[in-house]
Amino acid sequence: MTDPSTAGLSPATLVVSAGRPQRAQGAPVNPPVVLSSTYVSQGVPGPDELLYARMSTETWHPFEEALAALEGTPLPALVHGSGMAAIASALSLVPPGGRLVLPRHCYQVTIGYARDLAQRSGVTVDLVDVDDTEAVLAAVRGAAVRGAADRGAADLLWVESPTNPMLEVADLPALVAGAHEAGALVGVDNTFATPLVQRPLEHGADVVVHSVTKYLAGHSDVVLGAALTRDPELHARLLTYRTTHGSVAGPFEVWLALRGLRTLALRVERAQATALELARRLAAHPAVASVRHPGLPQDPGHERATRLMDGYGAIIGLRPVGGAAAADALVAALRLWVPATSLGGVESSLERRRRFATESVTVPDDLLRMSVGIEDVEDLWRDLDQALGTLV
Numbered sequence: 001m002t003d004p005s006t007a008g009l010s011p012a013t014l015v016v017s018a019g020r021p022q023r024a025q026g027a028p029v030n031p032p033v034v035l036s037s038t039y040v041s042q043g044v045p046g047p048d049e050l051l052y053a054r055m056s057t058e059t060w061h062p063f064e065e066a067l068a069a070l071e072g073t074p075l076p077a078l079v080h081g082s083g084m085a086a087i088a089s090a091l092s093l094v095p096p097g098g099r100l101v102l103p104r105h106c107y108q109v110t111i112g113y114a115r116d117l118a119q120r121s122g123v124t125v126d127l128v129d130v131d132d133t134e135a136v137l138a139a140v141r142g143a144a145v146r147g148a149a150d151r152g153a154a155d156l157l158w159v160e161s162p163t164n165p166m167l168e169v170a171d172l173p174a175l176v177a178g179a180h181e182a183g184a185l186v187g188v189d190n191t192f193a194t195p196l197v198q199r200p201l202e203h204g205a206d207v208v209v210h211s212v213t214k215y216l217a218g219h220s221d222v223v224l225g226a227a228l229t230r231d232p233e234l235h236a237r238l239l240t241y242r243t244t245h246g247s248v249a250g251p252f253e254v255w256l257a258l259r260g261l262r263t264l265a266l267r268v269e270r271a272q273a274t275a276l277e278l279a280r281r282l283a284a285h286p287a288v289a290s291v292r293h294p295g296l297p298q299d300p301g302h303e304r305a306t307r308l309m310d311g312y313g314a315i316i317g318l319r320p321v322g323g324a325a326a327a328d329a330l331v332a333a334l335r336l337w338v339p340a341t342s343l344g345g346v347e348s349s350l351e352r353r354r355r356f357a358t359e360s361v362t363v364p365d366d367l368l369r370m371s372v373g374i375e376d377v378e379d380l381w382r383d384l385d386q387a388l389g390t391l392v
C-alpha cells in the first residue's frame with residue numbers, strides 16, 4: 001500500500017518525496033538497487049514475501065509507490081519492461097472475440113497490437129476520432145456502426161489524450177461516463193500529459209498506462225513502462241499478466257526512472273512554458289503552414305485542455321510550408337534540436353512521423369512532432385528560426 005505520509009501532498013512534492021526509504025538515523029535517503037533473482041525462502045510463502053524477481057523486487061517498490069501516489073491510487077503501479085509491455089497487459093483485459101475501441105490517432109504500435117489481437121484472438125477493433133465524443137460512444141455502444149446490426153458494447157475503450165501525434169484532446173469525463181454506462185472498461189495512455197497535468201483515474205478511468213521511457217524517466221536513457229488501477233480485481237489480473245508474460249523491468253532501469261521522476265515537476269513546468277512560447281512564435285512564422293498545441297487559444301483542443309488538464313503538455317505539431325520535402329529539409333537544417341523518435345527527454349527532439357510506413361495515413365505527410373525539452377527558449381527559437389529561414 002502507498003505510504004500514508006504522502007496523503008494530501010501536491011504532485012510537485014510527491015515526485016520528490018514519495019518512495020523514500022523509512023526515515024531513521026543513518027538510513028540512506030535513496031533506495032538501494034538490489035541485484036538478486038531470488039530470495040531466501042522455505043515452506044509456504046507469506047502473501048507479501050519476496051520470492052523471485054520476476055514476481056516482485058524491492059527495487060521496483062519505491063517507484064511503483066511514487067507513481068501510484070501521483071496517479072491517485074492506493075494500489076502500487078505495475079512497472080513493466082516498456083510502455084508497450086504495459087499497454088499489452090491492459091489490452092489483455094479484452095477477452096478473445098471481444099470488442100476494443102481505440103483512437104485512430106494513437107501510438108502506432110498500440111494500433112498494430114490491436115490489429116494483431118483482431119487476427120489472433122478474433123477481437124473486433126473500431127478506430128475512432130477521440131475529438132468526436134458522440135462518435136466514440138456510439139462505437140462503444142456498438143449500435144448500428146456503418147449500418148451494421150447491433151454488435152453489443154465494447155469490452156474496452158482505449159483513450160490517448162492528447163493523442164500521439166495529432167494532439168487531439170478527448171473529453172475524458174464524458175467518455176468515461178458514457179463507456180461505463182455501456183458496460184465498457186476505460187484505459188488511458190497518459191504518456192503525453194504525465195500525472196502532473198492529467199490524472200485519468202480521478203476522472204473514473206479503470207486503467208492508466210505510461211511509457212515511463214518518456215517524461216517520467218525523462219533523460220532518454222531507459223525503456224520502461226507502467227500500468228495502474230484503483231480496482232483490486234483488475235490489479236490482480238494485470239499482475240498475473242506481468243508475472244506470466246515476464247514483461248518485467250531490470251532493477252537499474254527502475255532506479256534510474258525514480259531518479260528521473262524527482263525532477264519531473266521542474267522539467268514539465270519548464271518544457272510546457274517553452275512549448276507554449278515556441279508554438280506562439282511558430283504560428284506567426286511565414287514558413288509555417290499550421291501549428292497544433294493545446295495551449296494556443298485558436299487550437300481545437302484548447303477549450304477541453306483548459307477545462308480538464310493542469311497544463312498543455314510540451315509537444316507541438318508543426319506543418320511547414322512546402323510539404324513533406326520541406327519538413328525533411330527543416331529537420332536536416334536544425335543543429336540543436338535532435339532528429340530522433342521518442343519524446344519527453346530533457347533534450348528537444350523532433351521527427352516527421354509519416355517517415356514510418358506504419359504511421360496512420362490520416363496523419364499528414366508533412367507533420368513534424370516536436371518534443372520540447374528544457375534548453376533555453378531563445379536558443380531553441382534561434383535554431384528553429386534559422387532552419388525555417390532555409391525554406392523560404
Ligand SMILES: *Cc1c(COP(=O)(O)O)cnc(C)c1O
Nearest residue numbers: 082083084107164191211213224
Ligand atoms: C513511446 C510511447 C509508447 C510506447 O512506449 P515504449 O516505452 O516505447 O514501449 C506508448 N504510448 C505513447 C503515447 C508513447 O509515446
